[in-house]
Amino acid sequence: MLDMYDFLNDIWLCHSFGGNCYNFTAFQPAKNVLEEIKNFLESNPSEVITIFIEDYVTSPQGLTKVFNASGLSKYWFPVSEMPKNGGDWPLLSDIISKNQRLLVFTSKKKKEASEGIAYEWNYVVENQYGDDGMKSGSCPNRAESSPMNTSSKSLVLVNYFPDNPNSTAACAENSAPLVSMLDTCHALSGNRWANFIAVDFYKESDSGGAPEATDIANGHMVCGCDNIAYCIENATFGTCKAAPPPKASVGGNPSSNQFPQHRSDACLTISSVSSFFFKLTVIHSFLLII
Numbered sequence: 001m002l003d004m005y006d007f008l009n010d011i012w013l014c015h016s017f018g019g020n021c022y023n024f025t026a027f028q029p030a031k032n033v034l035e036e037i038k039n040f041l042e043s044n045p046s047e048v049i050t051i052f053i054e055d056y057v058t059s060p061q062g063l064t065k066v067f068n069a070s071g072l073s074k075y076w077f078p079v080s081e082m083p084k085n086g087g088d089w090p091l092l093s094d095i096i097s098k099n100q101r102l103l104v105f106t107s108k109k110k111k112e113a114s115e116g117i118a119y120e121w122n123y124v125v126e127n128q129y130g131d132d133g134m135k136s137g138s139c140p141n142r143a144e145s146s147p148m149n150t151s152s153k154s155l156v157l158v159n160y161f162p163d164n165p166n167s168t169a170a171c172a173e174n175s176a177p178l179v180s181m182l183d184t185c186h187a188l189s190g191n192r193w194a195n196f197i198a199v200d201f202y203k204e205s206d207s208g209g210a211p212e213a214t215d216i217a218n219g220h221m222v223c224g225c226d227n228i229a230y231c232i233e234n235a236t237f238g239t240c241k242a243a244p245p246p247k248a249s250v251g252g253n254p255s256s257n258q259f260p261q262h263r264s265d266a267c268l269t270i271s272s273v274s275s276f277f278f279k280l281t282v283i284h285s286f287l288l289i290i
Contacts, residue, residue, distance in 0.1 A: 001198060003054040004030050004063070011057055011066040019056050034070035037102075041075050046096055049075075050103040050196070052120060052157075055111070063106065064115045075102035079118045086152040107144070125150055127185055129159040129198070134173070139185040149190040158185045158194040165200045174199055175207035182213050186220075193217040 005014040005021035011030045014021035037049055057063055067073050077100040083089055095101060105120035106112075112119040120126075126145045127133050133140070139158075141148050148156070160173065160181050178199065186193050194217050202210045215228045223231035225240035232239055 001052045001054070002030070002033070003056070004066075005056045006059050006062060011059075011062055014056075016056075019058075021056075030066050031070050034067060034072050038071045038075070041072075041101055045099075048092065048095060048101045048103070051105070052124075053104065053106045053117075055106045055108040057108075061115060063111065063117060067104070072102055075099060077101070077103045079112060079116050082118055082123060083154055084122075086154045089154065121145060121153075123153055124155045124157055125153045125189065126157040127159055129161065130163040133159050134162060134177075134181070136177075136180065137184060139181070139188040148185065148188050151190055155195045156185070156189050156192050157196040157198065158182060159198045161198065161200040167201045167204060170199070170201040170204040171206045174202070174205045174209045175212075178210065178213050179208070179216060182217060193220050 002013055003015050005012055005016060005019075005026075007014060007021040007026055012021055013027040013030050013033060014025055015027070016022055016025040037051070041047065041049060053063070055063070067076070077095065081090070081100075104117055105124065106117045107120055108117075109119045109121075111117045112122070121144055124145070125148050126142050127148060128140045128142045133142075139148055142159075146153055158181065160178050162169065162173070178197075182194060182197070197210060197213055197217070199210050205212075208215075212227075216226065218228040219225040219230060222228060223235070223240065224238035225231050226243065230240040230243060232241055
């Protein structure tokens with residue numbers, strides 16, 4: 001999830017206001033980060049990356065130019081092949097075999113026609129970000145998104161992070177509460193599991209964390225099991241390995257029966273600067289197996 005602006009005669013990552021980037025909110029040129037993504041794709045030929053651009057770029061063909069300059073264009077998944085009206089996506093294996101391993105979405109509708117960049121809200125439903133998206137039992141759509149149960153949009157993105165990044169609170173938020181919100185949004189999204197899970201400080205957790213939530217969503221979508229670890233290769237959908245017995249409760253923590261325990265003071269910290277400029281995203285491991 002990257003916020004892109006025109007700045008200093010270039011395209012920059014920035015978190016700002018009024019559609020303008022300022023020196024005190026600018027992060028770095030977008031080309032630098034896009035080149036990192038290109039290097040990752042080159043080094044990991046079976047991986048797929050999705051970029052959601054909060055788009056404030058007004059310069060003509062600005063996004064096209066920066067993607068071309070970064071060398072990422074050769075991995076582009078063409079918008080012409082994206083399913084309309086909630087249709088099925090190609091298998092992940094097909095996307096990898098064609099080396100179309102970069103999916104890019106923009107928040108600017110006109111750029112789908114002018115630059116061939118998919119308009120996010122034609123394909124994705126997304127719940128409210130920030131504090132309003134962390135209320136138990138609720139999963140409202142954000143203002144730009146269609147309602148979460150809109151079946152004509154094929155991908156589901158679940159946000160779960162507060163208005164103000166807090167690495168200490170993330171240890172608890174990224175664990176049992178995240179899984180609970182995943183379940184809530186599943187029920188309120190037409191019984192669809194999240195393809196994307198967006199959190200702050202994704203390495204921090206006092207239990208299973210964002211990776212555990214991703215494994216749960218993957219398990220349900222790939223094989224109909226409660227966790228990807230319970231899937232059986234080449235088995236009928238819904239045939240699962242037996243779940244391991246619950247762990248003994250530790251210190252009265254209600255989540256201790258669900259996840260392995262980790263000391264909260266051992267949480268790994270991601271730079272707060274990074275989380276300020278763009279939310280760190282857990283990408284669904286089986287993104288396009290629908």
